[in-house]
Amino acid sequence: MNEINKNANLLPNITLSSIFAQNANNERGTSYGTMDLLFLRHGSPINYMCGKSFKLMAIIGGLTPHNSKQMPHILNIYKMPQVCLSAYMYRCAFLTYKLYLEALGDCTGEEKLRNLPGTEFEMGMSGQSYSIYNAVYAVAHALHAMISSRSKKKAMGDGATRNLLNIHPWQLHSFLKYVRFNNSAGEEIFFDKNGELAAGYDIINTITFTTQSIHKNHVGGINPQAPKGKQFTINRSATVWNHKFNQILPKSTCVESCHPGHSRIMQQGEQICCYDCPQCSEGTISKLMDADHCNKCPEDQHPNKKQDHCIPKHIIYLSYGEPLGIILASFALFVSLVTLVVMWTFIQHQNTPIVKANNWNITCTLLTSLLFCFLCSFLFTEQPGKVxxxxxxxxxxxxxxxxxxxxxxxxxxxxxxxxATKPGNKMRKWVGKRLAVSVIILCTLIQTGICVLWLATSPPFPEFDKYSKRDQMILQCNEGSVLMFYTVLGYLGLLAIISFTVAFFARKLPDTFNEAKLITFSMLVFCSVWLSFIPTYLSTKGKYMVAVEIFSILASSTGLLACIFLPKFYIIVLRPELNTRDQLVRKKNCGT
Known part of the structure; x- marks a missing residue:
């Protein structure tokens, strides 16, 4: 105020003075202090302004949260400007700290610093006194602008002083909003559109030497008027710390930074520096500190355990290197060897009655086809390819x-x-090798035609299933056309049902060794296996789906081999006395 009063150009013929009220620490005391400033100090009862011993133009304060929040309730009634915090808010907080800088929402920097553990601070012209200093100058320049405005409208010489007696505090608001001046430190002082002081902050590093001498080093600052991204500057290398300082540097945030694998979510209703750090959701990662969101991994990759990096998915398929593949391959080899043994035994005994009685050509074709059935299961193992x-x-x-x-x-x-054995029956001409060959070729050609149509229209192809497993890619064969796949299975089922039906009705015929009964039972096993295959196949995925089909192939083929050929193999090898023409004739006679 001494500076202002000595300045003949700022407020000529006007003297500023100050009144101090007790700094109450509760809401009631704040209200009493405010009323005291407004009325009792004037010698007038509360709410009456009868006589005035001085002109109250503005109130600077308060310096605690309670004061700041309670004073406007009263001051707003009389539109009294409150420079620091009020409904008509003009904030002049200049606070510089040694360890860190925090933009505060009120004028309570000193109190907040005292509550921070291990934090040193300095006042002087860098704390509340500097805030009050600029607040007083702001009011003085607002008064100067008001007087100048009136002087221009009414050039009355010393009348400007007399006009001051007619000035009311609320009239200062329009001038405080647009006040702009340079203080004694050369800083430009003005309020922005939010009523906050637009000046910057200096970051000073105070160094105390062993000789107790002090050196203040300017290491950075904050300039709200600077371009975005350049408003905050600090020279870390120029900052000197006490050698006894062994604490972790304080953070200018409410929480620690969010680590990789987490995302940053602002807390609703809190400051921008307050946020939560939830773990990234399944299938997503974050590589950076304080990531605003998590990103999905590529389809062929998956997050690691920490969810801060994507790693390639492991490719899986049914192979010979795993227990399941070994078991299925070993069983396929075993039944293939059994089939070869049976075939070799029948070839060695092809002139015996039991082999001749069961049509050697069809028997040999059936054994060969069963051998290939067992071997085709190897196409389903190992890495699927186009072929x-x-x-x-x-x-x-x-x-x-x-x-x-x-x-x-x-x-x-x-x-x-x-x-054909019945008298007068014309079926005798149909009995022979030509009929059997025709049935086999016709039925096989129909299935071949279905498969050729399948390959021509929508053939199977290898693909990666990237979604069934979180950390694995399943290499499998896409069947192309599901309809054609089930058409192939349906045709097999149709042949099996026809064979079962014909064999069932022929089971009591006097056939040699009652082969119709063996065929009936073999078809029953075959149909049971493939009926259970469909729901099991549809309920599994990946390599287990392939394993189900391999098992069905091996089980149904083994059923045919066991039901049709093992009884005859038993007689040929272990009961050769039954493999005679007399035994066959006796059986036929007993049957008739």
Whole structure:
């Protein structure tokens, strides 16, 4: 105020003075102090302004949160400007700290600093006194602007002083909003559109030497008027810390930074520096500190455990290197060897009655087709490729059609042979090798045509299933057309049902060794396996789906081999005394 009063150009012929009220620490005391400033100090009762011993133009304060928030309730009634905090808010907070800088929402920097553990601070012209200093100058310049405005409108010489007696505090607001001046430190002082002081902050590093001398080093600052991104500057290398300082540097945030694997979410209703750090959701990562959001990994990658990096997904398929693949491959080899042994035994005994009685050509074709059925299961193991995907289902469908066609041909031959033995029956001309070959070729060609149509229209192809497993990619064969796949299975089922039906009705015919009964039972096993295959196949994924199909192929083929050939193999190897023409004739006679 001494500076202002000595300045003949700022407020000529006007003297500023100050009144101090007690700084209350509660809401009631704040209200009493405010009323005291407004009325009692004037010698007038509360709410009456009868006489005035001085002109009250503005109030600077308060310096605690309670004061700041309670004073406007009273001051707003009389439109009294409150420079620091009020409904008509003009904030003049200049606060510079040694350890860190925090933009405060009120004029309570000193109190907040005292509550921070281990924080040193200095007042002087860098704390509240500097804020009050600029607040007084702001009011003085607002008064100067008001007087100048009136002087221009009414040039009355010393009348400007007399006009001051007619000035009311609320009239200062329009001038405080646009006040702009340079203080004694050369800083430009003005309020922005939010009523906050637009001046910047200096960051001073105070160094105390062993000789107790002090050196203040300017290491940075904050300039709200600077371009975005350059408003805050600090020279870390120029900052000197006490050698005894061993604490972690304080953070200018409410919480620690969000680490990689987490995202930053602002807390509703809190300052921008207050946020939560939730873990990234499943399938997403964040690589940076304080990431605003988490990102999804590429389809062929998945997050690591910390969710801060994407790693390639492991490619899986049914292989010989895992227990399941080893078990299925070993079983396929075993039944293939059994089939070869049976085939070799039948070849060695092809001139015996039991082999001749069961049509050697069809028997040999059936055994060969069963051997290929077992071997085709190897197409389903190991890494799927373009060729293997094309061959898997088509080879399986054609070979199985050949095997069941052979069984159907054997059954038809049995029925026709019995009917041909009846007197006057014309079926005798149909009994022979040509009929059996025709049935086998026709039934196999139909399935071959279905497979060729499948490959021509929508063939199977290898693909990656990237979504069934979080950390794995399943390499599998896409069947192309699901309709064609189930058409192949449906045709096999149709042949099996026809064979089962014909064999069931021929089971009591006097066939040699009652082969119709064996065929009936073998078809029952075959149909049971593939009926259970469909729901199991649809309920599994990846390599287990392939394992289900391999198991069904091996189980159904083994059922045919066991039901049709093992009883005969048993007689040929272990009961050769039953493999004689007399035994066959005796059986036929007993049957008739």
């Amino acid at each position: 293997t995907c094309l061959l898997r289902q088509t080879v399986f469908g054609i070979i199985f059609s050949l095997a069941i066609s052979c069984i159907l041909a054997k059954t038809i031959i049995v029925v026709l042979a019995f009917m």
